[in-house]
Amino acid sequence: MNGPLSPVGVQHVEPRQNPYVPHLAEIVEKRWEAPRIFTYRLRFRDEARRRAFRFFPGQFNMIYAFGVGEVPISIVSDPEDADLLDHTIRVAGDVTGALDRLDAGDVVGLRGPYGSGWPLEEARGKDVILVTGGLGCAPVVSVINYVVKRRESYGALKILHGIKTPKDLLYRERFQAWGRIPNTEVHLTSDQGDGQWRYHIGVVTNLFRRITIDTRNSLVMMCGPETMMRFSVRDLMTQGLSADRIYLSLERNMKCAVVLCGHCQYGPTFVCREGPVYRYDRIQPWFDVKEI
Amino acid sequence: MAPAPKLKLAVWKFASCDGCQLTLLNCEDELLAIADRVDIAEFREASRAVAQGPYDLSLVEGSITTVRDASRILEIRRASKTLVTIGACATAGGIQALRNFKDVNDFISLVYASPQYIDTLATSTAIAAHVRVDFELRGCPIDARQLIEVIGAYVHGHRPRTPSHSVCIECKQRGTVCVMVARGTPCLGPVTHTGCGALCPTYHRGCYGCFGPMETPNTGSLSEWWGHLGVREEDVVRAFRTFNADAEAFRREAQAHEH
Amino acid sequence: MQIIERSAFPVLCEALQRRGYELVGPTLRDGAIVYDRLASAADLPIGWTDEQQGGAYRLKQRPDGALFGYAVGPHSWKKYFLPSEQALWRAEREENGFRIIEDRRDAPKLVLIGVRSCELHAMAIQDKVLMGGACVDPWYASQRERVFIVAVNCGQAGGTCFCVSMHTGPKATSGYDLALTEVLEGDRHYFVVDVGTEAGEALLLDIPHREARDEEAKTAEEVVTQTAKTMGRTMDTTSIKELLYANVEHPRWERVAARCLACGNCTMVCPTCYCTTVEDVTDLAGEQTERRRTWDSCFTMDFSHLHGVGSVRSSTKGRYRQWMTHKLATWFDQFGTSGCVGCGRCITWCPVAIDITEEVRAIREATS
Numbered sequence: 063m064n065g066p067l068s069p070v071g072v073q074h075v076e077p078r079q080n081p082y083v084p085h086l087a088e089i090v091e092k093r094w095e096a097p098r099i100f101t102y103r104l105r106f107r108d109e110a111r112r113r114a115f116r117f118f119p120g121q122f123n124m125i126y127a128f129g130v131g132e133v134p135i136s137i138v139s140d141p142e143d144a145d146l147l148d149h150t151i152r153v154a155g156d157v158t159g160a161l162d163r164l165d166a167g168d169v170v171g172l173r174g175p176y177g178s179g180w181p182l183e184e185a186r187g188k189d190v191i192l193v194t195g196g197l198g199c200a201p202v203v204s205v206i207n208y209v210v211k212r213r214e215s216y217g218a219l220k221i222l223h224g225i226k227t228p229k230d231l232l233y234r235e236r237f238q239a240w241g242r243i244p245n246t247e248v249h250l251t252s253d254q255g256d257g258q259w260r261y262h263i264g265v266v267t268n269l270f271r272r273i274t275i276d277t278r279n280s281l282v283m284m285c286g287p288e289t290m291m292r293f294s295v296r297d298l299m300t301q302g303l304s305a306d307r308i309y310l311s312l313e314r315n316m317k318c319a320v321v322l323c324g325h326c327q328y329g330p331t332f333v334c335r336e337g338p339v340y341r342y343d344r345i346q347p348w349f350d351v352k353e354i
Numbered sequence: 355m356a357p358a359p360k361l362k363l364a365v366w367k368f369a370s371c372d373g374c375q376l377t378l379l380n381c382e383d384e385l386l387a388i389a390d391r392v393d394i395a396e397f398r399e400a401s402r403a404v405a406q407g408p409y410d411l412s413l414v415e416g417s418i419t420t421v422r423d424a425s426r427i428l429e430i431r432r433a434s435k436t437l438v439t440i441g442a443c444a445t446a447g448g449i450q451a452l453r454n455f456k457d458v459n460d461f462i463s464l465v466y467a468s469p470q471y472i473d474t475l476a477t478s479t480a481i482a483a484h485v486r487v488d489f490e491l492r493g494c495p496i497d498a499r500q501l502i503e504v505i506g507a508y509v510h511g512h513r514p515r516t517p518s519h520s521v522c523i524e525c526k527q528r529g530t531v532c533v534m535v536a537r538g539t540p541c542l543g544p545v546t547h548t549g550c551g552a553l554c555p556t557y558h559r560g561c562y563g564c565f566g567p568m569e570t571p572n573t574g575s576l577s578e579w580w581g582h583l584g585v586r587e588e589d590v591v592r593a594f595r596t597f598n599a600d601a602e603a604f605r606r607e608a609q610a611h612e613h
Numbered sequence: 614m615q616i617i618e619r620s621a622f623p624v625l626c627e628a629l630q631r632r633g634y635e636l637v638g639p640t641l642r643d644g645a646i647v648y649d650r651l652a653s654a655a656d657l658p659i660g661w662t663d664e665q666q667g668g669a670y671r672l673k674q675r676p677d678g679a680l681f682g683y684a685v686g687p688h689s690w691k692k693y694f695l696p697s698e699q700a701l702w703r704a705e706r707e708e709n710g711f712r713i714i715e716d717r718r719d720a721p722k723l724v725l726i727g728v729r730s731c732e733l734h735a736m737a738i739q740d741k742v743l744m745g746g747a748c749v750d751p752w753y754a755s756q757r758e759r760v761f762i763v764a765v766n767c768g769q770a771g772g773t774c775f776c777v778s779m780h781t782g783p784k785a786t787s788g789y790d791l792a793l794t795e796v797l798e799g800d801r802h803y804f805v806v807d808v809g810t811e812a813g814e815a816l817l818l819d820i821p822h823r824e825a826r827d828e829e830a831k832t833a834e835e836v837v838t839q840t841a842k843t844m845g846r847t848m849d850t851t852s853i854k855e856l857l858y859a860n861v862e863h864p865r866w867e868r869v870a871a872r873c874l875a876c877g878n879c880t881m882v883c884p885t886c887y888c889t890t891v892e893d894v895t896d897l898a899g900e901q902t903e904r905r906r907t908w909d910s911c912f913t914m915d916f917s918h919l920h921g922v923g924s925v926r927s928s929t930k931g932r933y934r935q936w937m938t939h940k941l942a943t944w945f946d947q948f949g950t951s952g953c954v955g956c957g958r959c960i961t962w963c964p965v966a967i968d969i970t971e972e973v974r975a976i977r978e979a980t981s
Contacts, residue, residue, distance in 0.1 A: 086713070128704060129704075129895040130512050131893050315925070321746045321747070322746075322748060323888060324888030325890070325916065327943070330943040353928060353930075387898045505897065509897070510899045517915065519915070520874070520875070526878065526881030526908070527698065527908055529692065531643035531687050532687065535669060537644050544876035572873065572875065575874055576874060578965075
């Protein structure tokens with residue numbers, strides 16, 4: 063039987079930090095983005111933790127709901143203000159459901175930041191093309207916010223967003239607002255149209271024909287369903303974009319976020335370590351294979 | 355965090371042995387802790403008091419074997435926000451579903467002295483064959499810890515955490531030695547849904563499949579291996595035809611060995 | 614090399630117990646040789662051995678009184694370093710949210726008796742995984758620091774062993790305090806001892822021992838050489854990572870999936886498999902909760918579940934491929950080592966005798 067063994071002796075080893083323990087963070091504000099999608103502005107209770115916390119756009123935190131569990135959520139606020147951390151959450155499962163039942167003033171557990179970030183330093187002076195699809199495009203919102211705040215440091219910003227049906231369009235106002243920013247284009251497309259849809263109809267890859275891509279001075283950052291990204295990568299490379307200019311954010315089941323639990327393996331990598339943002343050439347052989 | 359509103363709970367019985375309801379009765383200590391959170395509106399096994407619907411959570415024990423029960427379950431579904439089946443009868447038709455593979459009249463004349471009083475359907479079917487079921491708790495009988503988990507889940511608003519993998523994982527977590535590998539004892543553990551705590555192998559018995567098929571049951575491969583162990587075809591049929599005889603994977607496997 | 618006579622072996626155990634160590638090691642239980650607590654050396658499976666093949670394990674009586682005359686059993690030492698269930702922390706609801714409580718205690722001092730070479734390699738691999746990265750598993754590390762290891766060089770190979778192919782045995786080369794080779798020669802029964810650490814050397818001073826004669830050392834060497842010649846299985850590991858990377862799509866995966874039960878037994882018995890899941894276990898009132906870590910398996914549907922997608926590896930083919938490719942290929946890129954030590958447990962304890970060496974062979978033969 064695998065029962066506990068009674069401790070023997072009193073020899074003390076230096077207590078190690080328990081990487082699973084979160085810090086308490088208060089919900090400063092709950093902002094609704096769309097039905098069942100909201101943004102929590104979180105603030106660590108512990109001042110030392112607050113001061114020490116640094117992150118890059120694209121990185122994520124593990125948010126813990128009391129009695130239910132943890133979920134990885136990307137940080138969408140600006141890294142220069144790490145005092146208040148914005149996390150956009152879509153209600154999809156138990157933990158996000160439990161988080162939804164909380165409100166401003168309530169407390170969650172928070173640990174992080176984990177994973178890799180978007181190549182925003184490398185992108186300086188270059189065109190940034192964002193390709194997103196489906197319902198969950200929160201990870202690229204951090205890129206948009208970052209670039210918009212430092213608009214003059216970047217070239218053109220082109221936002222391409224695809225959805226299945228017009229009712230899936232979230233952030234309609236935000237997309238419109240982004241479209242009004244200088245040197246910024248927003249292209250929306252829906253697989254199916256309806257009477258009111260004023261934008262393109264078709265899959266997101268159709269949008270590549272509607273924009274000019276300076277293949278020697280652009281970085282593409284993607285987030286969305288893997289099938290969409292698979293087709294997008296293929297199209298972009300056909301247009302002459304090299305694999306090392308494409309970055310994508312991947313998702314896998316995750317339990318620990320600190321490379322101890324084995325869950326988030328993606329081929330020879332871990333999404334919590336090498337990911338979630340991958341440069342495409344580094345995972346190319348795996349990306350076309352199903353069930354990796 | 356606002357306190358959750360009081361949950362109105364009902365327990366219903368159909369064709370069954372009452373064992374699953376007894377499991378609930380045995381949880382009285384745990385249930386006491388949430389007495390202020392839960393209203394037990396209907397539970398004949400425990401009390402004669404009956405409260406009117408609608409109910410937040412209905413726990414349904416037993417299978418559908420009569421015309422009257424087939425219509426009663428429709429009413430219960432209509433009156434219930436969430437309907438959870440408890441046990442093998444409610445989830446797969448139970449041991450009484452053995453009739454589904456024979457002529458029920460043959461059983462009636464064998465079992466009852468006065469068969470003319472028996473009014474029954476030709477089959478025993480799971481609740482899900484009649485109405486939408488929100489969650490199925492496996493087991494013959496159900497496991498008390500899992501029942502508490504299910505009730506807690508609905509009180510606190512999350513899905514019950516009851517894994518659907520094989521019994522083997524729990525067996526190995528306990529450090530039990532595999533009875534099939536070390537003794538050649540036929541065991542249904544690799545194709546059976548976990549939840550019992552791997553009880554039988556701990557007592558050197560093969561798993562009887564009380565919790566029904568696991569999430570991806572490869573029954574064909576297991577039966578083939580049983581053949582190597584010397585298990586006869588008719589015994590394969592018997593092994594799969596017990597409490598979960600009419601669960602699809604087990605039903606198909608038994609049929610494949612019936613000649 | 615030193616010699617400890619069989620008669621002095623209990624003294625070795627007692628000397629360790631006097632130093633505050635709890636004895637754990639092989640013992641007979643439930644028709645197998647398992648690892649468990651031992652009251653004394655008398656609890657060892659004296660005079661027993663095992664016969665192993667795919668999906669089958671049987672105990673047999675030996676004609677002699679060997680203490681370690683068998684191969685590895687269903688358990689591995691990982692259960693002491695990475696228990697199947699571990700409380701990570703707990704929390705209590707409070708007026709202003711909740712309070713996190715850590716109940717940490719020192720790991721017990723354990724002496725592991727009879728650790729085989731493949732198992733030492735498995736520990737070294739888990740060390741890299743659980744202590745070698747940016748975040749260390751504190752429970753694992755604490756237990757690793759508080760063990761005394763008495764290794765045993767294998768005197769016989771099991772029917773599913775292939776440590777020679779994996780370069781992990783049968784002779785222990787590092788990671789032990791003492792390493793013993795058991796020698797039974799006519800009326801003589803003794804252990805040739807190799808000292809691995811200062812702690813091992815210090816212990817030896819408390820036990821009757823003497824310098825080994827050349828022929829005794831040679832006999833011990835012969836025991837191991839003989840074991841190496843009788844491996845039950847072999848695996849050609851030439852460019853194995855490249856082989857599997859080149860065959861992510863291969864009809865063999867479908868064929869093994871037709872037999873595979875996805876029951877997870879291979880992952881549970883594997884001495885390097887370390888995957889865990891974490892869940893909240895709450896009281897019914899919802900006032901107390903515990904974050905509990907348990908062994909998990911990449912063969913379950915939940916393991917790769919994503920909301921809105923379902924199980925990423927929904928087919929058994931995808932799951933078996935993940936497991937085997939991880940063991941023999943991606944592990945190299947992740948941790949700089951193989952994830953397989955050739956102990957053969959996954960072959961013996963697979964309920965339908967799926968054989969990792971056979972699967973590699975099939976893919977290699979189809980490729981060449």
